[in-house]
Amino acid sequence: MSESSRETARGAGWGAAEPGEYKRLMPPRPKKLFWLDPRTMWGARNGALASLFGDPTGRTRARWTAQRAAAGAPADRVIRRDDPDRFSFLVIGDTGEGHEPQYAVVPGMLRVGQDTRFAVVASDVIYPVGATDDYAAKFFRPYQDYRAPVYAIPGNHDWYEDLTGFMRVFCDDAPPLPAEPAPRPLTRAWLRSLLWHRPSPVDEELLAAARKLRSDTAQQAVQPGPYWAIDAGPIRIVGIDTGLLGTLDAEQGAWLREVSRDPRPKILITGRPLYVDGEHHPCRIEGGGTVDDIVRDPANRYVAAIGGDIHNYQRYPVDVDGRTVQYVVAGGGGSFMHATHTIPRVSVGGVTEQEFRCYPLRGDSLAFYSALYGRRLRLPRFFTLTEAEATAVVSKRLEITPGRSPQPTTRVTRRARLVASLLGTGRRPDRGTRFRLPVRKAYTDLLSPGSATYSPPFFKSFLRLDVSPDEIRLRCHAATGNRAQELEPPVEDEVTIPLR
The missing domain is CATH 3.60.21.10 (Metallo-dependent phosphatases)
Incomplete structure (x- = not known):
């Protein structure tokens, strides 16, 4: 296997x-x-x-x-x-x-x-x-x-x-x-x-x-x-x-x-x-x-x-x-692909983040969409995150243990945090609703249908x-x-x- x-x-x-x-x-x-x-x-x-x-x-x-x-x-x-x-x-x-x-x-x-x-x-x-x-x-x-x-x-x-x-x-x-x-x-x-x-x-x-x-x-x-x-x-x-x-x-x-x-x-x-x-x-x-x-x-x-x-x-x-x-x-x-990085830290029906599973992993989802919109908006140097950067910023933003650990030297930069926010990464649960961007529903309804790509990984x-x-x-x-x-x-x- x-x-x-x-x-x-x-x-x-x-x-x-x-x-x-x-x-x-x-x-x-x-x-x-x-x-x-x-x-x-x-x-x-x-x-x-x-x-x-x-x-x-x-x-x-x-x-x-x-x-x-x-x-x-x-x-x-x-x-x-x-x-x-x-x-x-x-x-x-x-x-x-x-x-x-x-x-x-x-x-x-x-x-x-x-x-x-x-x-x-x-x-x-x-x-x-x-x-x-x-x-x-x-x-x-x-x-x-x-x-x-x-x-x-x-x-x-x-x-x-x-x-x-x-x-x-x-x-x-x-x-x-x-x-x-x-x-x-x-x-x-x-x-x-x-x-x-x-x-x-x-x-x-x-x-x-x-x-x-x-x-x-x-x-x-x-x-x-x-x-x-x-x-x-x-x-x-x-x-x-x-x-x-x-x-x-x-x-x-x-x-x-x-x-x-x-x-x-x-x-x-x-x-x-x-x-x-x-x-x-x-x-x-x-x-x-x-x-x-x-x-x-x-x-x-x-x-x-x-x-x-x-x-x-x-x-x-x-x-x-x-x-x-x-x-x-x-x-x-x-x-x-519908994004998984837009899923907040899970707590529903008695299921916590520890028991929840998803594919793609949230970090891979964010990396996929950051590269996609970097190409679409012709801003690859700003939007594109490596899989390690995306995994690290998702882990920190949601306060979760990632499914795959990023490299120890990976830094969460201000740019990475901004890209994660713009692309609808699930909010930290301790933040007030006034700080929540109204991007998640729009992302699902409008942006995800634009995510079709024709080269791996799919x-x-x-x-x-x-x-x-x-x-x-x-x-x-x-x-x-x-x-x-x-x-x-x-x-x-x-x-x-x-x-x-």
């Missing part, structure tokens, strides 16, 4: 290194996705419209599930597999930008996952709007050599075209939903419908050709809908669809409560993480209650909740009445879970884009979860 970012800077991907071979997997001229392009933001407008004029996701989801039920999907939406008591599977989140960072994950994923029984994509399979035509380059091509089935739950971006592409690819080529009657004029629904982004026309020849890339019998998987449960060996994996705004409709909430009563230990896969960036987001269910209420109920036997949407790795081992539930963020599968990740009757071993593997980490993807975090 190669060294990780917690051991050396080389393990993080810094310094001179041989590039990986991921580029040979890519299309000859991949179309670049610029998140700050007004055309991209306009195409992804449905989330904002749902916030302003009401969210139609629950109604649309109910129509999709009714269509699948009429086509013969199981009423309980449970996929029953024949996996043995000991097996392994992969989880990759927020995958489909179709650029170098997504393809850089693939070689290591294939090596680590060559004996796994299946994979799950956790949220945002396709960017920017989940269009059917994008599945060729952003799903079928990158994962054509993965010889097992791939299941998925949608993220908010998959919903920007009303889930049409997702349902065609994962749900037995489900036909488009018939048009609904026009809403009453001058209502909120009517205003929403005037601006709503509709599904794009589909290139059927492109889709047919793409399907051939994953046409082997061993690769086939059919889901009963956008949310499902998988009975695999000794566990049940429950996947929920959090739609455009990160909530569950009443129908899905009732299903989740019912399917959670099964006596097996369970893992939740969700489009939005329940713990993320040092905060608790329990996920509201229409009509009352939250998803986390269900996860925390000891009768339901959840041992982990894994969510996508945020493009990095985080883990929070939360004590729930004497048992530990592992809350994991697993969104590092291929999209632009700081991407994926999960491998090894299941036995007694325990689950969860490992987070890194993908930097360098050859060394392709050949032996380093383990950035590992935890054993007891089942008995």
